[in-house]
Amino acid sequence: MANYETLEHDVVVIGAGGAGLRAAIEASVAGLKVGLICKSLLGKAHTVMAEGGMAAALANVDDRDNWKVHFADTMRGGQYVNNWRMAELHAKEAPDRVRGLEAWGAVFDRTADGRILQRNFGGHRYPRLAHVGDRTGLELIRTLQDHGIHQGIEVHMEHTIVTLLKDGDRVVGAFGYDRERGRFKVFKAKAIVLATGGIGRAYRITSNSWEYTGDGQSLAYHAGAELIDMEFVQFHPTGMIWPPSVMGILVTEGVRGEGGVLRNKEGKRFMFAEIPDAYKSQTADNPEEGWRYTQGDKNARRPPELLTRDHVSRCIVDEVKAGRGSPHGGVFLDISWIKEKIPNAAEHIKKKLPSMYHQFMQLANLDITKEPMEVGPTTHYIMGGVQVNAETQMTNVPGLFAAGEVAAGLHGSNRLGGNSLSDLLVFGKRAGEFAAKFANESDAGQIHDAQLEEAAHEALEPFDRAATKAAGNAENPYQVQTDLQEMMQSLVGIVRREEELVRALDELAKLWERSRNVAVYGHREYNPGWHTAIDLKHLLTFSEAITRSAIERKESRGGHFRDDFPNRDAADGKVNIILRKDADGSMRTRREPIPEMPEQLKQVIEEMK
């Protein structure tokens, strides 16, 4: 083998957010040698940003809840292009996964009788989100981290993977470098789990951190795995919009779950104006009923602010377009009004939404117990991703697994709030379990030097350019990234149309070209310019995937809204759009029928209508 440090594991997990940690723990339970690789320090992954809670039909607050209702809610929210088997497994297994966290030390908020408390969230019929104030993600990742460090898992912090290594069809390892010293390393593994999260970094306005550069989607794609549903990007309706430096930072849906309302500049609760037919029977038609719902009245229907995220985001965009927006181009989200309803409202808000209070106080000089917030849509999540087997989470590449946001299927065209944390527990566990099984049944495989040399060469090219190019001829990696973000925001954003998407493909071709001309100055030690240069390949790969899929789906559904095809299309609703890397290196799009749902699941959906 070439002169690179080589680390041998049975299972390597790439990404140490909730899904990666859960997978690593499960694989370690099987007694295997597990490596866990993360770009940041352990415990800092994007999971910490999850605020509202994890959805599981524990039925602690409303005993009418059960897996069938959760399943039907998830399918309705995803507008029926979900992988129904994943939705079924998710709804059935989430309660046990949440209870498992408690057994590992998680401390959820409690009901009066001492059980795990659950809260209301968009698209969930009953209060279903187990939570800890508005910092549930932190609780989840810390619990998994503190449990995981005693499992014998070898954690490689601040490492970036640049390519997956293959031996014939199967994956046999990963090649990357440690960010601190810039040294290349080979991670040999019999099975690999991708748990790298999402793609928000391709957009200017995003709730996502720098880490969300779609590494997993890109690594999998270049290794021959199929991507699916990439057009479905979730724009969360409530991101901060003022001051400019905080634009995009998330304001939890929990604000609305606790009674917060959306108003335009005329003070009108505009969400009552347009309630989709599929939700009419479940949605309050007056403010009083909506308020009673948020306060636990089982006979009340939920307020329209708690409709699905795709719908709420579009309503906000429409209000702003119609000239009824807030001063900085959003709308108002008001929780302070509940002082008309309950005594000690300020204390109540601080207790229920402590980090929101803190965030606005500190970053915007705004007291949410007294004034409304200004909010607008922010890039939040991708429903699409790597296609996986519902039971095992294995991709079409033997030995390569994916779980959490990087994987696709569960959420269809729109994810319900709270379903991501339960997703990563349910399918993180499954990925770890089946990756371990695969590793147990496989030999180590062969690492091929040529792959290492090619990857190392590609990674170091930006330094060579700095040495050889005249300063004015090379590109700054940050500038290419920023231009990509601007382009995706304006051409492949919340509202899309054909000519803009086609133009986006042209722009992407130019950005690909520019990315091959970036130069990096300085050393390999902890050099963020170099890291950014390496991220560009991933960013451009999945941006192209999103754009191509968005062109292919000529209808509007969930997170994919086409101005030129504003309605749902029955034929398009029966297919998934699949992307694969062709032999000539180009990206190929294909339509594949969604498998027929079994009778008993169809019945469940009928019963819950």
Add this chain to the structure above:
Amino acid sequence: MKTTVFKIWRGDETAGNFTDYTTEISEGMVVLDAILDIQAAQANDLACRWNCKAGKCGSCSAEINGMPKLMCMTRLDELPLDKPVTVEPMRAFPRIRDLATDVSWNYRVKKKIKKFKPRPPDAPDGTWRMAQADIDRVQEFRKCIECFLCQDVCHVLRDHQKYEEFIGPRFLVFTAALEMHPLDTEDRLSELKQAGGIGYCNITKCCTKVCPENITITDNAIIPLKERVVDEFYDPLGTLLKLFRPKNLRGEDHV
């Protein structure tokens, strides 16, 4: 547009110095915004850690005008901008490059602390019951985002380098969260006294002051732990009585 000068420490574990960068500032900007602007336009290789940019991940700890803070939560309008803003790495940890420090010691310390060990489930449905009132304090401790600013400011670590003998405020809070967890049955008191070096803390409360999550580190976590250690090891009458008490009742009166 208004500009401000940032004096940023550049260098590695062997040497370094402050370099001046001038950058534009706008309404509501935080220190991290300025650092990222400088990184993108003037110094592509400026090393710093950050993730969430919302005070939730605890990655971007640094010393701003000499004060340990999160860069993402420090607004420029709360700093005097008529003179340069200095930004330097945390001083209590070895330097790696620029603003990034080697915080791996913290991870090693945590691994040595005995993990959560719950009593068997005792509710009819195979889980547990816990009253909200009994977990309020534990939840306060679990707000910790592991930014390690409390470790950075603690003089036992920062000035006296007692890394081998003292676990620091972060891990006293961590231990307190485990010890006060209503379901936990593990006993960590002798470790706290020995390897944890809890006696080194002389309650100057610097850690509490810098905590971005406003955890009452000293009063709510460290002092009650000190009391438990005293009860356990320095109270002869109590020791005698404890021989006749089941373990899981121990110390409950201090919660």
